[in-house]
Amino acid sequence: TALVVALETLHLEPGDEVVTSPFTFVATLNAIIEAGAVVRFGDIAVEDFNLTGASVKDVVNGRTRALLPVHLYGQPADMTELGTIAHAHDLALVEDAAQSLGATVDGQGVGTFGIGCFSLYATKNLTSGEGGMVTTSDDEVADRIRVLRNQGMRQRYQYEVPGHNYRMTDLQAALA
Numbered sequence: 001t002a003l004v005v006a007l008e009t010l011h012l013e014p015g016d017e018v019v020t021s022p023f024t025f026v027a028t029l030n031a032i033i034e035a036g037a038v039v040r041f042g043d044i045a046v047e048d049f050n051l052t053g054a055s056v057k058d059v060v061n062g063r064t065r066a067l068l069p070v071h072l073y074g075q076p077a078d079m080t081e082l083g084t085i086a087h088a089h090d091l092a093l094v095e096d097a098a099q100s101l102g103a104t105v106d107g108q109g110v111g112t113f114g115i116g117c118f119s120l121y122a123t124k125n126l127t128s129g130e131g132g133m134v135t136t137s138d139d140e141v142a143d144r145i146r147v148l149r150n151q152g153m154r155q156r157y158q159y160e161v162p163g164h165n166y167r168m169t170d171l172q173a174a175l176a
Helices: 002-008 026-034 053-059 079-088 139-149 170-175
Strands: 017-020 038-041 064-068 092-096 115-119 132-135 153-155
Touching (some): 002 064, 079 092
């Protein structure tokens, strides 16, 4: 759900494309499809199984709206190169950091290069049993995520947009 709500903040249109890794759990693909976008795959490096910048350059086109690298096994993707590509093509960066909480690239934590998405599922290194979290330094993105996760309400019974019940329980939050 963190990936879904992060992608929803981008206001993707039918036909928009999101470039991601072919080596990921299906939740990454499901989020892109649920957001109404088309999945495009880059390729991965054999050394760390992460999306490569060279392969991303090969598939980015005029319909591409976002890059969604997946940091695997505690090893971050090359966010310096992917960030340069995203900036050059005016693309959003959404990081699937579910498996790499605490990993860094040149001293900068994963989940801080764009919109970071973390899973708190039972098999992750930080868990609440279920749920997840989204990180961003963009106040507008943060505000939209808060509204979307709360049934589209900013204030009780004042609906602004169609939203979801993506709120964690207090017990889950305390556990995490």
